[in-house]
Amino acid sequence: MTGYRLPTGGRINRAAPLTFSFDGTSFAGFEGDTLASALLASGVKLFGRSFKYHRPRGLVGSGSEEPNALISVTRGPGRFTPNLRATNVDLYQGMEATSQNRWPSLKFDFGAINDRLGMFFPAGFYNKTFMWPRSFWEKLYEPAIRRMAGLGQAPTDVDPDHYAATYAHCDVLIIGAGPAGIDAALEAAATNKRIILIDEQDELGGGALSDPTLWPWLERSLKALAASPNVQVLARTTAFGYFHDNFIGAVERFTDHLPGIPHGPREKLWRIRAAEVILAQGAIERPLVFEGNDTPGVMLASAAKVFALRYGVAVGQSVALMASHDSGWNDAFAMAGAGVGIAAIIDVRDVVNEALLTKANGLGINVRLGHSVIGVRGRLGVKAISVARNDGTAVSDITCDALLMAGGWTPTVHLWSHSKGSLAWRDDLGAFVPDVPNENVRCVGACAGTWNFGAGVVVDVLPTPKDPARLKAFVDFQNDVTAKDIKLAVREGFRSIEHIKRYTTNGMATDQGKTSNLNGLQIASTALNKPVTDIGLTTFRPPYTPQTFGALAGHAKGALFQPTRKTNIDSWAEEQGAVFELVAQWRRARYFPKAGEDMLAAVNRECRMVRSSVGIFDASTLGKIEVVGPDAAEFLNRMYTNPWKALEPGRCRYGLLLKEDGFITDDGVSARLAPDRFHLTTTTGGAARVLNLMEDYLQTEWPDLNVWLTSTSEHYAVIALQGPNARKVLEPLVEGIDLSAEAFPHMAIREGTICGIPTRLFRVSFTGELGYEINVPSAYGRTLWERIMAEGARYDITPYGTETMHVLRAEKGFIIVGQDTDGTVTPFDAGLDWAVGKKKADFVGKRSLARPDIVAPGRKQLVGLLTDDPNMVLEEGAQIVADPNQPVPMKMIGHVTSSYWSETLGRSIAMALVEGGHSKMGQDIFVPMPGKTHVAKVSSMMFYDAEGARLNV
Amino acid sequence: MILIHCPYCDEKRAELEFAYAGEAHIARPLDPSALSDEEWETYLFIRNNPRGRHHERWRHAHGCGRFFNAVRDTVTDKFETTYKAGEPRK
Amino acid sequence: MSELLARIEPTPAVPFAGNGVTVTSAPPMARFSLRARKATDLEKLLGVSVPQKIGTMQNGVMCLGPDEWLMLAPHGTKIADGSGLSLAVTEVSDRNVAILLEGPRAVAVLAAGCALDFDHFEVGRATRTIFETVEIIVVREAAERFHVEVWRSFAPWLWTAFVTVAAQ
Structure with a gap:
């Protein structure tokens, strides 16, 4: 099997032989080969099976246009890449x-049985066949189709490789480093512009790589x-993609052509902005459409030339050419010059350029003008072809082991089309060429339709005496679409x-129609009897060729997938073995289990300790906004539902924030530090949203107000100290603040120091107990926490997590925005009427509270449930x-919305949104759950200490 | 990824820095309580969805932080102009 | 005031020497968000001139927006809070931390995740922008030295991103 490597020529390094395996068989090649050229050189013609009919397939092209030769490469565990084009895989x-x-x-x-049953698999057969009965789809049709269909196997292991990414900027970006691209780069290089030249191949040169006469120019x-x-x-x-404003996505491959497991990133995502x-x-050369054109050994003439002159490989020992274009003749001549045996040239045209004929005669090539190939013999590889005059007469056979197709050329306008540039039809080329650009972009060389490949004619299907309804003449090799499928679609x-x-x-x-689009269009045009235009x-849509998910993800993988925000105190919680949960991007301690405790046991203990002694909680993730300026109170008065102007410095207030539609969007306790300075808090997840909403009103509705908003969320670490012993723990640590109940009542704020650190100390409670929230600059969070832990040891101070926080607040009927509300809940629905300023003329959302749908009866209202x-x-x-x-379906x-075991009350509690809930107090409702329907009574949400006696101590 | 000219920074910056903020030139009524339900509905919910020139708001969220107005063609996704909040409709 | 408690910073104290670039955690510093309608309002308060042009830095004060400046000062610096004036001074010292990039590949590290064109980002420029999904403020202190401000909880992620690229 070694007769296909030409004795000389090509750009391969014959001094560097390589061995590799394909389907377990060992083969040899050279440095500079692709997998395709090395296999061809070894006599391999069969590269894969087609998608639908599982027909044997060989190479059609020599580059990224290749539709058939899709293969998988494995480089060890997790390093498995399917669906690579053998023509783009550099050998190692x-x-x-x-x-x-x-x-x-x-x-x-x-699966090749599908080919025999081909009559049952016409165009649209999925749509037609598997419609009925519906129940068969899930159990029978889909699994069967999934087994048979698809291309390569998806990898299942975690990808151990890593990937890089970057942005880049340039004045001129040149895509494609063939002669036209290199010329453009040389011209631009003479200026002081920043230039990036990119090419998908291992070597720059494009078409010049298969034209030895250009090699000296290329080197220079x-x-x-x-x-x-x-x-x-x-x-x-x-x-791979051309996006708005000259933004181009590209992937650079670093390691896939190297043996072993290389160090460094595998690929790099380039995000390039070009002026x-x-x-x-x-x-890309166009295949011709005729019976048997998908037999292994039938390929593009230009590809065969590349294999001969760039890789030193003959695609056959006796090669025939079927042409409708001069370029195929010249390719055949070039191959003959490289030592490839050319058996015959068949051209559908009656007349061709005399010079071509003279040259063919001189080389002793058998020429048939006005003829077409009407059949190909050989199933796993070409053995002979049948040729007939275009009128169907004079049928004869020609023995050959490869057949080249030269059907003319299609400019590669994929990226141009991504950029939404328009295309113009050129009758002389039988192709669309770039017309009016939509970005600052131009096309040069063959992709602009300017080439010197000679002349040709455009043929949709080669003439044949055979019944067109039975013809297996392929248009799209990768998706197994034949000419008759397209005609059928038109008939239907x-x-x-x-x-x-x-x-x-x-x-x-996956090849995006690189070799099939124009032929398909021509066939439809003939069938419809309408011009192509x-x-x-x-x-065409991105990507130009398939790219790895790894490259598209870039460095957003593992630790860099997305930021996990941690508080200053988080490391302490981690050391204590806390169980965490994610809240927005924050990682928060959910509970602190002791040995042998499950979540319920830990939470029950944490709840007991807060209610009976003192608990400590990391509330640093709360959103905080500093509102400063002469109009600060006026601004808050317009934003929040309740009045703010009369709030005295040193006091706090619960604020309820609506959107203009009247629905609750956030809440939090805020403090007035000075006449012109407030410290707002928001929910953890709502911090950015609330600041954006407030900025929106301030900048665009009330730009006259002299007030400014600054996020201080991350400036402060916040430690919540909650429980009857909270004051006693705090007292020895705080300076400059009188902690007594009289001097520092519930819902107040004081400034002073704690352990020498300046603090804003809130007396607030989300638990219903005596409580403080200690704000200190973030960097001191953990060290202060540890000092408080030490101080609180005599009270058995207990760290608690978000789960306990949820239970304790539910016992008090405090809502969590986003859990007990869902963007359709008004203050009245939530039972928060008290937080709406009845006398206020206006605030954000007020007018909506009088909308007909909002005042209509039967709205879902937040209530307590007791099972x-x-x-x-x-x-x-x-x-x-x-x-x-x-009867099911029930109304x-x-x-x-919230449901917990309450250790304090010794029973379960829940909150729920129920239609007309406020008027259902004491009534039974029913909760169907797996196995049983549970009965519960509608109740107040204030399950514990409704009068607030525990707070005001 | 489009480039957007921020009228405050007077620079074209990548779309990543910006956040879309809905249709422009819909001023909040000075006295919402004076509006009928229908008028309030129009202010709150009714928006243009033109094919072509669209007046819309953007915020240079990861830049100077300012809300501004833009005219963008919804067919081509090209910006015709951007201008500061408070300036008359262009 | 004596500090009894130690600070804990989110990024390593030891610089990372990468390939052509060093990644360093900046020491703690004082930071103030300054807001006013005009730069002159602030100049009266601070007694120094502040930049008028968005995206520039002068006297340790960068202009981030038409009414927004960020002042960097040595750790522990206190300034008047502007009480009663028509402006806003808010201390945000611990909101941000800074990571310094220095070396011939400093630009390459930033460009890995930031869409700014650093060939057109001169020394003295300072701007808020975004690195992948994380908001940052980039200050070009010298041709090959950048000061990058980031919110504290995003700093470990940004540090990891920087050293990953710096090591390549």
Whole structure:
């Protein structure tokens, strides 16, 4: 199997042989080979099985246009990459590659039965076949289809690689380093502009790499670019998407071409902003559509030339060419010059340029003009072709082991289309070319339609005497779409190419129709008897080629996935073995289990200790906003539901914040420090939202107010000290503040020092106990916490977490915005009428509280629930019904918002939003839960110390 | 990722720094209590959804922090202009 | 006032020497958010001139917005709180911490996650922006030296991001 490597030529390094395996078989290649060229050189023609019919498939192209040769490469545990194009995989020593979409083996594939049953799999067969019965879908159709369909296997292990990312800026970004791109870079390099030149291949040069006459020019040019300090060259880098304002996404591959497990990032995501973009992406040759055009060994003429002249590989020992374009002839001549045996040239045209004929004759090539290939013999590889005159006569066979297709050229306009540049149809090229740009971008070289490949004709399907309804002539190789599928779609009434595309799936595979779109369009055009321009072109979308999720994630992985915000005290909680939960981006201690305690036992103990002695809680995550300026009170008066102007310095007030629609959006206790200075608190999750809402009103509705808002959330660590012994713990530590009940009552604030640190000391309570919240600069949070712990040891001071905080506040009927409210709850619904200033002329949301829907009866209102079975803790989120005996589906009248075991009360408690709840006091409602429907009585939410005697001590 | 010209910073900055803030030039009524339910509904809920020029608000949230107004074409996603809050409709 | 309690900072005290760039935790410092309608209102209070142009820094005061300045000063510095005046002074010393980047690859470390064009971000510029998802303030103190302010709880993430790129 070694007869395919040409004795000389190519850019491979014949002094550096490599070994690798494909489907477990060992092969040899050279440094500079791709997996595709090395396998071809070893005589391999069969690279994969097709998506739908599991037909044997070989290489069609030589680069990223390749639709068939999708393979997987494994580099050890977790390093498995499916769906790579063999033509884009640079060979390295020891590579392990496998074919895909076949079982049990590539040569004998059970799924190929689909090909025999092809008549049952026409275009749109998924849509038609599996509609009924519906119940079959989940159990039968979908699993079966999933097993058979799809391309490579998705990796299942965690990806051990890491990835880099960066932004970059340049004046000129050139995408594609073929001759046109290199020329553009050289021209720009002469200016003082910042230039980035990127190319997806391992070597710059593009088409020049398969034209040895250009190699001296290439070498000179690359040297000149390397010597230009203003030019950054990125090879092995794919520009996958072109986004607004010349923002280009590209992925640079660092390690996939190297043996072993390399150090450093595998890939890097480049986010490039360019003043000007030059697209030099070249053009892709178009296959021809005829029976058997998907047989392994049938490929693009340009690809065969690349294999011969760049990699020194003959795609066959006796090669035939089927052309509708001059370029194929020239490719065949170039290959002949490199030592590839050219058996015949068949051209659909009756007349071609005399010079081509003369050259072919001179090389002794058998030429048939006005002929077409009508069939290909050989299932796993081309053995011979059938050729006929275009009128169907004079059928004859030509023996060959490879057949090249030269159907003309399609400019690579993918990125141009991403940028929303318009396209214009060129009849002479049979192709769309870039027309009016939508960004500062231009196309150069073949992707602009300017090429010197010669002339050609555009043919939708090659002439054949065979019945077109039985023809297996492929258009989209990757999605197995044939010419007759497209004609069928037209017969069934589809007119727009967008619909035809979706019905047939033409151009919807991972190759984004690089080789199929234009042929599909031509076939639809003929079938509809309309010019191509009336049918339209489908949209190209990013990515240009598939990219790894790792590259797109960039460094947002592991520790850098997203910030986990921790308070200054968090490290202490971690050392104590606290169990944490995430609240917004904050990590908060949920409870502090002692040996052998589960959550319930820990929370019960924490609750008991707060109620009986003293607990300590890290409240640092509370949002804080400093409101300063002569109009501070006026501003808060307009924002909050209750009056603020008369609040005396040194006092605190509960503030309820609505949105203009009248629904509760946040709450918190705020303090007046001075006539023109307030210290606001918000919920942990609401901090950013509240500041944004307040800034919005201040900047755009009331810009005349002299008041400014500053987030101080992170300036302060906040330690809540709660329980009957809280004052005693605090007393020895605080200076400059009289802690007595008379001098420092509930809902007051004092400034002084604690352990020598300046503090804003709040006397507030979210537990119903005597309580303080100690604000100190954040850096002192933990050390102060530890001092308080030491001081409180004689009272058995107990750290508690968010779970206990939730239970204690629920016992007092304090709501949690976002848990007991859901954005549709008004102050009245929540039982917070007392917090709404009845005499205030206006505040944000006031007018909405008089909207018809808000004052209508039957709104869901927040109430307490007490289950008949005191040991039953309802599920949060459980639905509530009025009559448990009604037929399913029952009418749901509300749901449980908070539910806990209350250690203090020795029974369960719950809060719920219930339709007309306030008028249902004492009534039974029913909560269906798995296994049983529970009965509960609607009650007040004040389950404990309703008169507040424990607070005012 | 679009670039947005902040009229306060007088610089084009990446969209990442900005937050969209709804339709522009909808002033809060000076005396909401004087409005009928229908008028209040219009202020609160009724918004334009034009195909083409759209007056909208953005905030340079991770920049200078200011809310400002913009005219953006909803078809092309291109900004025609941006201007400071309080300036007349453009 | 004697400090009895020790400070705990969120980023390492030991600098990280990366490839062409050193990542260092700045020492604690005093920070004040200053708000006023005009720079001159603040100048009267502070007794020094403050920058008028958004995105610039002068005398340790950076102008972040049309009515917003951030003042950096040695740890422990106190300033008048502007009580009764039509302006706002708020101490935010411990809200932020600063990470310093110095070396020829300092720009590369910032550009890894920040969309600013540092070729057009001169020495003396100071601006609020975003590094991936985290808000930062970038000050270019010298061609190859940056002072990056970040909210305290985001600092460990930012430090990890910086040293990860610095090590590459």
